[in-house]
Amino acid sequence: MDLFSHSWAALRAAVAGLPDEDFARPSGCAGWLVRDLVCHLVIDAQDVLITLATPADAEPTRDAVTYWEVAATPPTGDDPLDALIxxxxAAYQEMPLLKFHLDDVGSAAGRAAGLADPGLRVGTRGQVLTAGDYLAAYVLEWTLHHLDLVTHLPDVAGPPAEGLARSREMLEAIAGTAFPRALSDEDALLVGTGRRAPTGAERAALGDLAARLPLFLG
Incomplete structure (x- = not known):
């Protein structure tokens, strides 16, 4: 849960430091500008608040790894929620207002996570998890989106090393195998989730695993 807070605080701080013109740059999410990605983060923060306030009595059906579903194809942008985001x-005419909303809702989500009982069972997306597992799953979410944020912003600090390492571990668990150590944690996440194509050397290092990638997480 500390890693959730650390990863989330780093991502919010990166957004808070962006000049207005950077919001119109492309992000690492295909078809999304930085402002679209930040708006998605506001929705993510709302989801965290809603889920932590939705206790469940049933036994957990998912954990931090099985929370993620792997799709056969990348998102197209046609999903109604993606289109809505x-x-x-686009409705934010002033980027400081978008920053404010992320800080406002994001800070509340961070506080709620810090107060949550890790053993509390919560419901989300028709599944039941412990709050600890749910927040652990979001370390991967925050880390991937932090990488998306800085894709075309080389001067902005990337995600914390601890979040990268833990996210790699989760992606390897989802894949059912370890990625070669020749790939850094960042490269393993970018290649493994289809955010960029592997180089020839990376493809050779991946071996048979290359044919099973990328993993489109949802």
């Missing part, structure tokens, strides 16, 4: 982001 782009329209919502």
């Amino acid at each position: 782009v329209r919502l982001a």
Whole structure:
């Protein structure tokens, strides 16, 4: 849970430091500008608040790894929520307001996570998890989106090393195998989730695993 807070605080701090013009740059999410990605983070923060306030009595059906579902194809942007996020982001005429909303809702989500009982069972997406597992799953979410944020912003600090390492471990668990150590944690995440194509050397290092990648997480 500390890693959730650390990863989330680092991502929010990176957004808070962006000049207005950077919000119009492309992000690492195909078809999304930085402002679209930040608007998605506001929705993510709302989801965290909603889930932590939705206790469940049933036994857990998922954990931090099985929370993620692997799709056969990348998102197209046609999903109604994805399309809505782009329209919502476009409605922000002033980027300081978007920053404020992320800080406001994001700070509340961070506080709620810090107060949550890790053993509390919560419901989300028709599944039941412990709060600890749910927040652990979001370390991967925050880390991937932090990488998306800085894709075309080389001067902005990337995600914390601890979040990268833990996210790699989760992606390897989802894949059912370890990635070669020749790939850094960042490269393993970018290649493994289809955020960029592997180089020839990386493909050779991946071996048979290359044919099973990328993993589109949802």
